Amino acid sequence: MNVHDSEQLTELLKGSGYVRTDSAKEADLIIVNTCSIREKAEQKVYSQLGRYRQIKMAKPGVMLGICGCVAQQQGERLIEKLPFLDLVFGTHNIHRLPEFISRVGKTGRPVVETGFHETVPSIGILAPPERGAVSAFVTIMQGCDNYCAFCVVPYLRGREESRKFNDILAEVKALADGGVKEVTLLGQNVNSYGKTPGNGHSFSELLRAIGGIGGIERIRFTTSHPKDLSDDIIDCFRGVKALCESIHLPVQSGSDAVLARMNRKYTSADYLDCVRKLRGACPDIAISSDIIVGFPGETEQDYQKTLDLMGKVRFDTLFSFQYSERKGTAAVGFDGKVNPDEKRRRLIGLQSLQDLHTREKNDKLVGKTVEVLVEGTSRNTPQDVMGRTRTNKIVNFAGGSDLAGTAVRVRIVDAFLHSLRGEMLD
Numbered sequence: 001m002n003v004h005d006s007e008q009l010t011e012l013l014k015g016s017g018y019v020r021t022d023s024a025k026e027a028d029l030i031i032v033n034t035c036s037i038r039e040k041a042e043q044k045v046y047s048q049l050g051r052y053r054q055i056k057m058a059k060p061g062v063m064l065g066i067c068g069c070v071a072q073q074q075g076e077r078l079i080e081k082l083p084f085l086d087l088v089f090g091t092h093n094i095h096r097l098p099e100f101i102s103r104v105g106k107t108g109r110p111v112v113e114t115g116f117h118e119t120v121p122s123i124g125i126l127a128p129p130e131r132g133a134v135s136a137f138v139t140i141m142q143g144c145d146n147y148c149a150f151c152v153v154p155y156l157r158g159r160e161e162s163r164k165f166n167d168i169l170a171e172v173k174a175l176a177d178g179g180v181k182e183v184t185l186l187g188q189n190v191n192s193y194g195k196t197p198g199n200g201h202s203f204s205e206l207l208r209a210i211g212g213i214g215g216i217e218r219i220r221f222t223t224s225h226p227k228d229l230s231d232d233i234i235d236c237f238r239g240v241k242a243l244c245e246s247i248h249l250p251v252q253s254g255s256d257a258v259l260a261r262m263n264r265k266y267t268s269a270d271y272l273d274c275v276r277k278l279r280g281a282c283p284d285i286a287i288s289s290d291i292i293v294g295f296p297g298e299t300e301q302d303y304q305k306t307l308d309l310m311g312k313v314r315f316d317t318l319f320s321f322q323y324s325e326r327k328g329t330a331a332v333g334f335d336g337k338v339n340p341d342e343k344r345r346r347l348i349g350l351q352s353l354q355d356l357h358t359r360e361k362n363d364k365l366v367g368k369t370v371e372v373l374v375e376g377t378s379r380n381t382p383q384d385v386m387g388r389t390r391t392n393k394i395v396n397f398a399g400g401s402d403l404a405g406t407a408v409r410v411r412i413v414d415a416f417l418h419s420l421r422g423e424m425l426d
């Protein structure tokens with residue numbers, strides 16, 4: 001979502017005559033788009049701003065700003081702490097960036113804007129991908145009403161808001177006309193799409209409608225909540241051909257006691273039921289997830305239940321984290337804080353188990369033929385190209401850069417932990 005927000009900022013700035021550069025030293029304007037979902041991400045922001053300050057000092061006239069969740073959370077405090085900043089703007093004010101730049105230019109004083117609006121104005125800013133790109137992000141909703149006990153998102157992104165059905169379809173149609181083959185539908189909780197009063201369309205209707213747009217060969221979405229995964233959505237994995245056989249479905253814990261304290265509103269049995277139905281609708285579906293270890297009150301038994309659930313599901317990939325306390329969330333006041341060493345031990349144990357499962361899944365693909373959508377030249381080996389299977393696995397194989405943007409058949413010849421090696425058949 002932050003990557004797409006940055007694409008929107010880039011698009012907005014084109015109207016003010018800015019062009020993008022990959023070198024901060026060349027820039028006249030530097031904006032750090034931030035995430036505060038974990039403490040570590042937030043800390044990185046401060047060190048990065050310190051580095052950009054050197055550039056600003058060496059080149060007077062450079063504007064330096066911060067946006068996103070850290071800006072939303074800290075507001076004025078950032079200017080007190082880092083007085084060299086020119087711009088601080090929050091998640092609901094992205095659309096006003098050109099105005100803010102002109103204000104700083106006229107007054108020479110910093111601008112701080114972190115107000116919330118009833119609707120998120122940036123939700124409809126179109127940010128077409130670069131010419132020739134085959135994949136694009138499309139925002140379908142923003143915000144979250146779930147208030148999981150560990151999460152800052154509802155406080156920093158605001159209430160759930162679904163974008164208009166017809167606006168989304170028009171954007172996807174325009175992307176398809178421009179050569180895009182793969183769209184990733186974005187939102188904090190995409191499968192609750194349509195719950196905004198007056199919207200009148202469900203997420204499954206949206207998936208079916210996008211599936212009917214000519215030229216769109218792959219649809220992905222992220223992120224979804226298990227409690228909102230209806231049978232109707234699961235059925236789309238049967239009926240919508242373009243919908244990729246892949247889902248990211250965060251479970252967070254395998255212990256019902258921990259899930260209840262997290263305010264996740266499902267049990268481990270509910271989650272396993274979702275997995276059973278998904279595999280019933282689509283036997284080869286790849287399932288990835290998020291897990292937090294060391295949530296307040298998590299006992300060794302709770303942790304073992306998480307490992308048990310992993311054994312039952314056998315995720316394709318997993319994003320796992322030690323619990324990180326975020327100011328303003330309900331869990332800050334919970335008893336039973338787990339000490340850092342114990343959290344680390346649990347995380348290492350869980351990640352070792354996941355590595356076994358990931359290898360097991362990848363090894364099973366050796367000898368199989370898969371469709372790969374080529375993204376471009378491989379980062380490490382210039383004579384190879386890199387692409388993704390419909391199940392979102394990275395495949396490297398020998399081929400020229402002219403293959404970028406095409407879907408080719410590839411036989412998998414070797415499997416590693418984070419990627420596959422293949423041979424092109426077409």
Ligand code: SF4
Nearest residue numbers: 144146147148151153
């Ligand atoms: S559903 Fe996701 S975004 Fe919403 S509060 Fe829970 S973890 Fe945060």
